[in-house]
Amino acid sequence: MSSLLQKIPLIGKEIPWLNDVRQKGAEAFAKTGVPTAKTEAWKYTKPRELCGDDFVIKQSKKDSDWKADLPFEAYQIRFENGYFCPQESTLPQGVEVVPLIEAMLFHPEVWKHLCKMADINKYPFAALNQSYLNEGVYIRIEKNVELKKPLVIISHTTPGEENLFFNLHNLIVLEENAAATLVEYHTWSGEVKSRYFANLVNEIYLSAGAHLEHIKVQAEAFKANHVALSVVAANKDSEYKSFCLQRGANIGRNETLVKLQESGACAEVNAAYIMNGWATLDTTTDIEHLSAQTTSHQLVKGVIGGDAKGVFQGKIHIAPNAVKTEGNQLHKALLLSNTAEVDVKPELEIFADDVKCSHGAASGELDEDQLFYMRSRGIGLEEARQILIDAYLEDVIGKIKHEGIRNWVEKEAK
């Protein structure tokens, strides 16, 4: 059995039904274990590192005086080394933010969605995450409430001597016509001594007419492992608009499963990744058009240097009854070195007629003539390269609606 499955005393272990949920996760993970090269969904991103037997789950929280310095106003929710840290920010009317364990025990309505949205037999790391179900946050935005300031979930890690392993599980529910901006920021500070593993699951439920802009910045330490799954259920006329920047970790996988389950639902799943060294950064999407008149757009752009490897697996599934749907997908990569690599696997599964679907992929290098032009004006090579890289990412980052966040992401991408 994998060393990732450890027996630790979790809160509520004496409650049979809760134990049962966790046990199901453990069993599902025990069946598959850490994916190998033979696992189709993981054939390009090999999480070999995660087979090591030296991951340690810390059982007590340690507060740090680290503070996120975000250049935009926001409500902050913070986790330190995988543990919830209460914050002193007052939330406006109509928003509820509850630590997950509290929600599981005292807000029975969470069980309508919690651990229901993804099939854990298909997602080994979601199964593993469920076996530790404890830390995370439940966010509920009431009907017709439009959140003015973004909600930011910060996961901050201080890598220690040991290889930390932690799981976070968030449930985000937007009721009818609610609207919000959610930011996830995964960062670290201190010295990079160990290769910690952050295993994350978000379940996002959008009721009819709800709008969510979800922005994520994965800026983990360079030896870290970051595996994240966001599952989104989008109901009638709701909108899920996401952007994920990955620029840290040795293995980083950001997987998004969107179920457009009622007509008029739409999703925009955009991403950018920037990498060097030996990193593998993986963007995997699965957009399921389950109902008629649903739309999805994806733009993913990567900048790959060193011996790094970018992975994009993008699936668009159109169910038999999902007529008059539209699904587009485009992946582009900029290769900065001869040893940089990119693996792209687009997949269209179309079972309906009268649909508009497209996918495309392109990769290229920095243009020598453009570099020379800038250098001939006195701009140094590194600066010239950076200008071209910024320009390359401009359109995808430009899709972030919230201006303050967009400017922040632009800086994070440098």
Added chain:
Amino acid sequence: MSKTPLLEIEDLCARVEDKEIIKGFNLTINEGEVHALMGPNGAGKSTLSNVLCGKKGYEVTGGSVRFKGKDLLSMSPEDRAREGIFLSMQYPVEIPGVPTSTFLKHAVNAIRKYHNLPELDTMEFLKMVREEGRKLGVDSEMIKRPLNVGFSGGEKKRLEILQMSILKPSFAIMDEVDSGLDIDALKVVSEGVNALRDGKFSMLVITHYQRLLNYVVPDFVHVYADGHIVKSGNKDLALELEEKGYAEFVKEK
């Protein structure tokens, strides 16, 4: 009056992809001088410009180039620019996604930094661009657009000269700055070029047409064929070439 040499090219030989293009090129340009370089298509004029500015893909196989007494060929392209060389390109490059003004600001400040001058802030920079732009008919709408993208041939050339007047080089190579310019624009651009002539600023003007040389009057005219200068003279040589063409200089093939 003793002359101070600015650019000294000696026996320069260079090739592109195993093809010898420059074969023993000699030329000295002193401070304040304007030299015109004329020659048939494919003679290697743009190649010479690129070699002098350090573009990749051009292999120098012999000779030397000194600029202000320093070995030019060992410098990076950006250092050549920072030392005061400017190349107005025959085909300015388009850079989508990079606003012209952003690019210009990077360039100005990179050069200022090299000379230990404080960087210009956005206000100072815009003021300067607006002033210089007005003289050359480059409006502020144009510099908001991505660099050279969708610019007409003439607009691109005007922008080259705008860059030159902002970056204030001590030596400029103008590779067919007159191509694509209408008659009025030619005048405007020439005035922009002449405004830089302060007795020290020097130029190598590459052109196919005498007309530009009516405005930017050269001290010397050189005919470049078969990889080197085959004839030099004063401005009257340009008039002669206009009449007779290059026939007498081009070897029978």
